[in-house]
Amino acid sequence: MDFQNVLSENKDGILQITVNRPSKLNALNKETIDELHQAFKAAAEEDEVKVIILTGSGEKAFVAGADISEFSDFSPEEGEELAAQGQAKLFDFVANFSKPVIAAVNGFALGGGLELAMAAHFRIASENAKMGLPEVSLGVIPGYGGTQRLPQLVGKGRAMEMIMTAGMIDANQALQYNLVNHVTTQEELIEFAERLAGKIMRNSLVAIKSAIKAVNANYETGVDGFKTEISEFGKCFGTEDFEEGTTAFLNKRRADFPGK
Structure with missing residues (x-):
């Protein structure tokens, strides 16, 4: 462009x-x-x-x-x-x-x-x-x-x-x-x-996206940042990055996040 x-x-x-x-x-x-x-x-x-x-x-x-x-x-x-x-x-x-x-x-x-x-x-x-x-x-x-x-x-x-x-x-x-x-x-x-x-x-960019949303929620009028954090935390469990991250940790290897 x-x-x-x-x-x-x-x-x-x-x-x-x-x-x-x-x-x-x-x-x-x-x-x-x-x-x-x-x-x-x-x-x-x-x-x-x-x-x-x-x-x-x-x-x-x-x-x-x-x-x-x-x-x-x-x-x-x-x-x-x-x-x-x-x-x-x-x-x-x-x-x-x-x-x-x-x-x-x-x-x-x-x-x-x-x-x-x-x-x-x-x-x-x-x-x-x-x-x-x-x-x-x-x-x-x-x-x-x-x-x-x-x-x-x-x-x-x-x-x-x-x-x-x-x-x-x-x-x-x-x-x-x-x-x-x-x-x-x-x-x-x-x-x-x-x-x-x-x-x-090197980290999960999917999780980082959720973290950005959760942190910013604390500064939005009328938004409960804690509720946003809970929601985004839960969503992470449904991602391929979470599966890869936890599997890599349990197998003592470095995670290779798919970004999904």
């Missing part, structure tokens, strides 16, 4: 999706959001794709925010529709994606860029990464899930401070805040992400 602003490359089951607008510091515009949606949608339908690594092109930015020129003259109704469509098409789509998504933050992740990284299932960052939600400095608030996901990850107080000050934190501070899981050099970032992806791929 050919895109203008997104690169997609599958290597041994690991699909690297790269936001590719280096002249704009990979800022998200409508076209890029649409293309990212299509790239993830295609990945969901391809059995060869096991894990996704999401990153930005170049050495300066993961995604340095949204393309402000596209919505600077919007009405309140248009602004609300912008947030609703963006969340449904990309940010919630990624957060609830059935295959593991690792964000490899290789530089600035600001505004919509940080919101995109937070939508991934977990994040690693290069040492030069800077993260923040500067929206209030523009007279608006984060609209792609930032006010919800940031407190879930770093706690209410730190999230309030980051949002109210519109300031940036560096990679080490993000690690202390639990906003990212690991910090590496920029040169090692993708290789490190691939090693993590490899560890994930």
Whole structure:
């Protein structure tokens, strides 16, 4: 699939999706959001794709925010529709994606860029990464899930401070805040992400799909995460992966999961 602003490359089951607008510091515009949606949608339908690594092109930015020129003259109704469509098409789509998504933050992740990284299932960052939600400095608030996901990850107080000050934190501070899981050099970032992806791929991706659904259920209003866990746990017993995993364990051999 050919895109203008997104690169997609599958290597041994690991699909690297790269936001590719280096002249704009990979800022998200409508076209890029649409293309990212299509790239993830295609990945969901391809059995060869096991894990996704999401990153930005170049050495300066993961995604340095949204393309402000596209919505600077919007009405309140248009602004609300912008947030609703963006969340449904990309940010919630990624957060609830059935295959593991690792964000490899290789530089600035600001505004919509940080919101995109937070939508991934977990994040690693290069040492030069800077993260923040500067929206209030523009007279608006984060609209792609930032006010919800940031407190879930770093706690209410730190999230309030980051949002109210519109300031940036560096990679080490993000690690202390639990906003990212690991910090590496920029040169090692993708290789490190691939090693993590490899560890994930040794396990049952069918079970991981259920785990993603169960974990996310805890953050959905009106949903009992424990009931979702019980349901998904039960479903696992009907899979070929469960049969292979338990048989391999009892026979003291490594499991070879069929992914069914």
